[in-house]
Amino acid sequence: VTGATEAAYDAAGSAYQHWRWSRLWDTLEVDVVLEELPTQGRALDAGCGYGRYAAPVRVRGLDYVGIDISDVQLGLARAAHPEIAGQLVRGDIVVMPFADASFDAVLCTRVLSHGASLDAASGEFARVLRPGGTLVVTDISDQHYYERATIPTESGEVRLPVKRYAQRDLAAALERTGLAIERCRRIAEQYATVPLLDVTVARKLAAR
Numbered sequence: 001v002t003g004a005t006e007a008a009y010d011a012a013g014s015a016y017q018h019w020r021w022s023r024l025w026d027t028l029e030v031d032v033v034l035e036e037l038p039t040q041g042r043a044l045d046a047g048c049g050y051g052r053y054a055a056p057v058r059v060r061g062l063d064y065v066g067i068d069i070s071d072v073q074l075g076l077a078r079a080a081h082p083e084i085a086g087q088l089v090r091g092d093i094v095v096m097p098f099a100d101a102s103f104d105a106v107l108c109t110r111v112l113s114h115g116a117s118l119d120a121a122s123g124e125f126a127r128v129l130r131p132g133g134t135l136v137v138t139d140i141s142d143q144h145y146y147e148r149a150t151i152p153t154e155s156g157e158v159r160l161p162v163k164r165y166a167q168r169d170l171a172a173a174l175e176r177t178g179l180a181i182e183r184c185r186r187i188a189e190q191y192a193t194v195p196l197l198d199v200t201v202a203r204k205l206a207a208r
């Protein structure tokens with residue numbers, strides 16, 4: 001799963017960022033995610049891509065660390081944010097090179113629908129969050145037709161691998177790892193008949 005995803009995002013390169021769907025996340029998603037985050041401490045952007053959230057998360061008051069499987073997307077993030085290049089790490093969100101309880105917040109925006117194990121990713125989010133820390137996950141709704149979309153690039157169309165999952169399955173996986181669900185929201189485009197984005201907010205419980 002990760003190999004195909006990595007290859008697709010490497011091939012998409014900067015075309016991903018300028019794709020019409022990607023632009024839509026700037027208007028529909030970014031503020032929704034930001035308002036759920038704390039205003040100080042350390043935030044981990046799991047599957048950070050080209051670094052869409054790097055500036056707004058820091059403006060909110062958090063230190064920013066990003067991890068992504070695609071070298072090309074990370075290169076774009078480092079080029080756009082050279083001052084934090086050292087905080088942008090290559091790796092898989094299901095086995096992250098970060099210490100236990102080392103983050104106050106984790107955000108993971110439209111990454112899990114590329115097929116990472118919900119249990120493995122949830123376990124890693126719970127592990128790296130401090131007790132009381134916040135997790136915000138967004139993803140394409142399982143009712144949406146996004147998987148049919150392709151990214152136009154100079155060397156052809158790139159199709160992203162998409163593996164649908166239901167928001168309730170994510171919520172169950174998070175709960176199994178000691179994260180308490182605070183909110184589940186759905187965001188739709190105006191006049192759309194199907195929801196577009198699922199937003200799930202959870203909190204790491206204190207150790208029992």
Ligand SMILES: C[S@@+](CC[C@H](N)C(=O)[O-])C[C@H]1O[C@@H](n2cnc3c(N)ncnc32)[C@H](O)[C@@H]1O
Nearest residue numbers: 009047048049052068069070092093109110111
């Ligand atoms: C839809 S993009 C979103 C990027 C960023 N979160 C944003 O909001 O712009 C998904 C990103 O997740 C990365 N990704 C997918 N599966 C991953 C995994 N298992 N570990 C790390 N990164 C992953 C991809 O390389 C890609 O950059």
